[in-house]
Amino acid sequence: MFKPELLAPAGNPEKLRMALQYGADAVYLGGKDFSLRAFSGNFSLEEIEAATLFAHSLQKKVYVTVNIFPHNEDLVHLPKYIASLRDIGIDALIIADLGVFRIARAVAPDIPLHISTQANNTNWASVLFWQEIGAQRVVLARELSLEEMKLIRAKTSLELEVFVHGAMCISYSGRCLLSNYLTGRDANRGECTQPCRWKYSLMEETRPNVYLPVHEDERGTYIFNSKDLCLLEHIPELTEAGVNSFKIEGRMKSVYYAAVVVKAYREAIDRYCDDPSNYTLHPKWREELNKISHREYTQGFYCKKTGPEDQIYGSSSYIQPYDFVGLVKGYDHQTKMALVEQRNRFMVGDEVEIVQPGKDFSCQRITEIINEAGEKVESAPHPQQLVRIPVDEEVVEFAMLRRKGVADAE
Numbered sequence: 001m002f003k004p005e006l007l008a009p010a011g012n013p014e015k016l017r018m019a020l021q022y023g024a025d026a027v028y029l030g031g032k033d034f035s036l037r038a039f040s041g042n043f044s045l046e047e048i049e050a051a052t053l054f055a056h057s058l059q060k061k062v063y064v065t066v067n068i069f070p071h072n073e074d075l076v077h078l079p080k081y082i083a084s085l086r087d088i089g090i091d092a093l094i095i096a097d098l099g100v101f102r103i104a105r106a107v108a109p110d111i112p113l114h115i116s117t118q119a120n121n122t123n124w125a126s127v128l129f130w131q132e133i134g135a136q137r138v139v140l141a142r143e144l145s146l147e148e149m150k151l152i153r154a155k156t157s158l159e160l161e162v163f164v165h166g167a168m169c170i171s172y173s174g175r176c177l178l179s180n181y182l183t184g185r186d187a188n189r190g191e192c193t194q195p196c197r198w199k200y201s202l203m204e205e206t207r208p209n210v211y212l213p214v215h216e217d218e219r220g221t222y223i224f225n226s227k228d229l230c231l232l233e234h235i236p237e238l239t240e241a242g243v244n245s246f247k248i249e250g251r252m253k254s255v256y257y258a259a260v261v262v263k264a265y266r267e268a269i270d271r272y273c274d275d276p277s278n279y280t281l282h283p284k285w286r287e288e289l290n291k292i293s294h295r296e297y298t299q300g301f302y303c304k305k306t307g308p309e310d311q312i313y314g315s316s317s318y319i320q321p322y323d324f325v326g327l328v329k330g331y332d333h334q335t336k337m338a339l340v341e342q343r344n345r346f347m348v349g350d351e352v353e354i355v356q357p358g359k360d361f362s363c364q365r366i367t368e369i370i371n372e373a374g375e376k377v378e379s380a381p382h383p384q385q386l387v388r389i390p391v392d393e394e395v396v397e398f399a400m401l402r403r404k405g406v407a408d409a410e
């Protein structure tokens, strides 16, 4: 049967590699060369080229976002940028603006064009319009129900991409200036710092540092603090509805987030598509999604319009039950030692879970840590420090070590 694409965010080259290694069919990323305010996490043209070569070596795809709403001056360098992406051989451009569409068609007529969720396509007529002018795919607005998606599918034939997992946005996917105004990071370029969720107080000009409370209710005020989207349990219905691509949100999230979310959806999609009639949702996939930094989950608009039950009023913090402590860089079969890059401090005696592509996680206690000088040490305290630890079971490069954490907040 037709298997939908699993599309993952790639905020930087490492996240890209992790997403692809853990099972994404394609990744989407932003370039820093066509950005008024270059964001450090984005990709240079050289990095896009390397990323595309790497993805293609795995028979996977790279989509590049050019989904800003440009003013005239932004258009000056746009044709050259799109020509560079064409020469690199990226697999699609993600755009939101008709002017960008026109320029892309002229400069790179062979690059498929995906219409960004920021174009806010909420009905079949607008999707049909994009189809008629030559788009290959539309990323549907997150504000649609399954029934609305089905009607769009029935009336159009271009590819449909749907968000299945990640943060929700209260403003039709980034059409909001809060983050840009307060932090200089633009939601329109995938960099939103989500100030709609911050806890706000009122301050009177002549009384600095006196915070007067603003009460939404007795628990405080988190103006638009939506739960996170999770449609894991609806993979069968979305597949049957003819959705072509399942998209994961979160270019700014960690490599651990990218890998774990991709792994859970990869296994569920494969299991369903390989044997739809005997498919059941395995609890371990949902448990994995509970082991990343997340908010409570909601199904968003999938079944109904959202209500107060889809918002969080108690706290704007993330739930973070596990710490990502190390990334495996290699494994020596003879000594059964793994080379691990530290990502959070860990110590001899720590119980860790080892997560790797295509396998269930395994548990073990860290019995020994050897530093780069070959000395036995009690802990790995430094970020990016390389150490060796004994691991009985063979582990692959890109395996991750995580430890049950105590902190709940990010």
Ligand code: SF4
Pocket: 168, 169, 170, 171, 173, 174, 175, 176, 177, 178, 179, 187, 192, 193, 194, 195, 196, 197, 224
């Ligand atoms: S601040 Fe909130 S509402 Fe505004 S773009 Fe970001 S997530 Fe959306």
